[in-house]
Amino acid sequence: MKRLLLRLAFAFCIILAFNIMAFAYTPAADKVGVFDAGANTYDYKSYNIVSLTNKGADVPTDMPAVIMDGRTMVPVRVISEGLGAGVLWLSQTRQVSISYGDLFIVLTIDSAEALVNGKSTALPEGVPAVLAKYNGVQRTLVPLRFVAEQLGADVEWDPETYTVHVDKPPEEVPFYEVEALNQDAEADMFAISTGEPADYDVKFFDQRLVIDIFNAKLSDRFSVPNFESAWAEEVRYSQYTGYADIKNVVRIVFQMKSGARYPENVSVDASADGISVAGGAPDETVPGGDAAGFTVVIDAGHGGDDPGAMSGNYRETDINLAVALRVRDLLQNAGVKILMTRTDDTYVSLAGRAEFANANEADIFVSIHTNASSENFSASGIETYYLAPGGWAVVLANCIQDSVIDQTGAFDRGAKTANFFVLRETDMPAALIETGFITTESDRVKLFDEGYRDSLAEGIATGILEFLDKTVS
Numbered sequence: 001m002k003r004l005l006l007r008l009a010f011a012f013c014i015i016l017a018f019n020i021m022a023f024a025y026t027p028a029a030d031k032v033g034v035f036d037a038g039a040n041t042y043d044y045k046s047y048n049i050v051s052l053t054n055k056g057a058d059v060p061t062d063m064p065a066v067i068m069d070g071r072t073m074v075p076v077r078v079i080s081e082g083l084g085a086g087v088l089w090l091s092q093t094r095q096v097s098i099s100y101g102d103l104f105i106v107l108t109i110d111s112a113e114a115l116v117n118g119k120s121t122a123l124p125e126g127v128p129a130v131l132a133k134y135n136g137v138q139r140t141l142v143p144l145r146f147v148a149e150q151l152g153a154d155v156e157w158d159p160e161t162y163t164v165h166v167d168k169p170p171e172e173v174p175f176y177e178v179e180a181l182n183q184d185a186e187a188d189m190f191a192i193s194t195g196e197p198a199d200y201d202v203k204f205f206d207q208r209l210v211i212d213i214f215n216a217k218l219s220d221r222f223s224v225p226n227f228e229s230a231w232a233e234e235v236r237y238s239q240y241t242g243y244a245d246i247k248n249v250v251r252i253v254f255q256m257k258s259g260a261r262y263p264e265n266v267s268v269d270a271s272a273d274g275i276s277v278a279g280g281a282p283d284e285t286v287p288g289g290d291a292a293g294f295t296v297v298i299d300a301g302h303g304g305d306d307p308g309a310m311s312g313n314y315r316e317t318d319i320n321l322a323v324a325l326r327v328r329d330l331l332q333n334a335g336v337k338i339l340m341t342r343t344d345d346t347y348v349s350l351a352g353r354a355e356f357a358n359a360n361e362a363d364i365f366v367s368i369h370t371n372a373s374s375e376n377f378s379a380s381g382i383e384t385y386y387l388a389p390g391g392w393a394v395v396l397a398n399c400i401q402d403s404v405i406d407q408t409g410a411f412d413r414g415a416k417t418a419n420f421f422v423l424r425e426t427d428m429p430a431a432l433i434e435t436g437f438i439t440t441e442s443d444r445v446k447l448f449d450e451g452y453r454d455s456l457a458e459g460i461a462t463g464i465l466e467f468l469d470k471t472v473s
């Protein structure tokens with residue numbers, strides 16, 4: 001009897017323990033249809049649902065991740081876009097292509113093999129990508145662990161909560177160590193050592209020669225020696241953080257002596273182990289601008305078959321071009337490299353304008369337009385647009401707006417956001433100015449006055465220069 005009781009107690013304990021375990025393991029389940037190509041229909045079954053996190057945050061999905069044949073399956077966009085990869089659905093071949101850098105994964109629906117950079121690779125347990133339907137939503141489900149690990153992510157399964165945690169350690173971007181800055185006093189030349197040829201950019205503004213070295217970090221040992229130079233007054237350096245898309249930038253600023261200019265008096269060249277900066281005494285007879293090393297795209301809106309806004313025979317395109325050409329001349333005099341999307345009355349598509357700026361890796365893009373109103377014929381003044389709050393574009397738009405209002409005394413309609421094509425599709429800080437209302441007589445009279453166009457151009461050019469100055473301070 002005693003033995004039986006003991007056995008019962010033991011059995012009870014096992015049942016209890018089993019129940020506790022079973023309780024902890026109960027996953028939610030729901031019906032998901034998997035496309036059966038043979039029957040040409042969705043085959044609905046109940047599958048256990050899996051929760052997802054990416055970098056610790058819950059990942060919402062319109063179709064849940066589920067377990068099929070022991071593998072966690074997720075909608076392909078959820079995992080690949082969560083990890084920064086691109087997805088393309090190739091309906092002809094029933095394939096989904098996932099691209100990330102130079103990695104290409106191609107999964108074929110219902111196939112146990114994937115192509116990884118063209119090489120056939122077996123999927124774990126042979127569980128293929130499938131077409132699935134859930135609450136009327138159709139998605140391609142792919143094996144989570146396989147895709148995530150191919151994309152370099154860590155995948156962790158938590159059986160307690162039926163959750164898959166995906167985490168992608170940040171990629172280590174290689175960087176140069178900027179080790180030293182030494183002067184060859186005899187040649188009045190400075191050598192910046194990075195150990196190998198460096199990727200850098202040179203800008204000059206108002207006696208400041210600014211060298212930005214990309215993917216670079218200042219070494220702990222870095223210092224600037226005492227020096228005597230005919231052209232350099234002072235050297236400053238910093239780990240610069242002003243670029244939105246480039247993390248590691250070392251900025252070295254040579255404050256130049258009065259009258260010394262780049263590139264007239266100083267040259268900057270790549271060397272086998274870094275960068276060399278050589279110069280001589282400023283020559284007062286050499287003319288030069290205050291700024292150099294910048295590329296600015298000036299975009300005169302409309303043109304050709306597209307006259308822009310019209311008021312009687314007055315055309316927006318003519319105002320835009322006249323002002324743009326004046327801005328070009330003013331900035332060229334300051335030493336800035338100017339690229340124009342058009343210099344005469346020709347048609348350029350919006351995409352063509354943005355691509356032109358992107359292909360030329362311009363530092364900024366400024367589009368010049370004229371406003372119109374079909375209802376309010378007393379609307380007046382100037383406004384400047386940027387795409388979205390935050391970043392350098394806001395600073396650019398405000399510099400231009402404030403400067404143009406200063407120069408013209410026009411009514412200040414302010415700097416504002418707008419989702420314009422040329423602001424959205426350009427890769428650099430971009431602004432679009434509306435110089436006045438062609439449909440309002442008082443504005444229109446001014447916009448066709450040569451002196452007023454000079455003031456507009458002076459304002460825009462000055463605003464741009466103020467902005468460039470800020471970017472290299």
Ligand SMILES: [Zn+2]
Nearest residue numbers: 301308369370
């Ligand atoms: Zn326009």
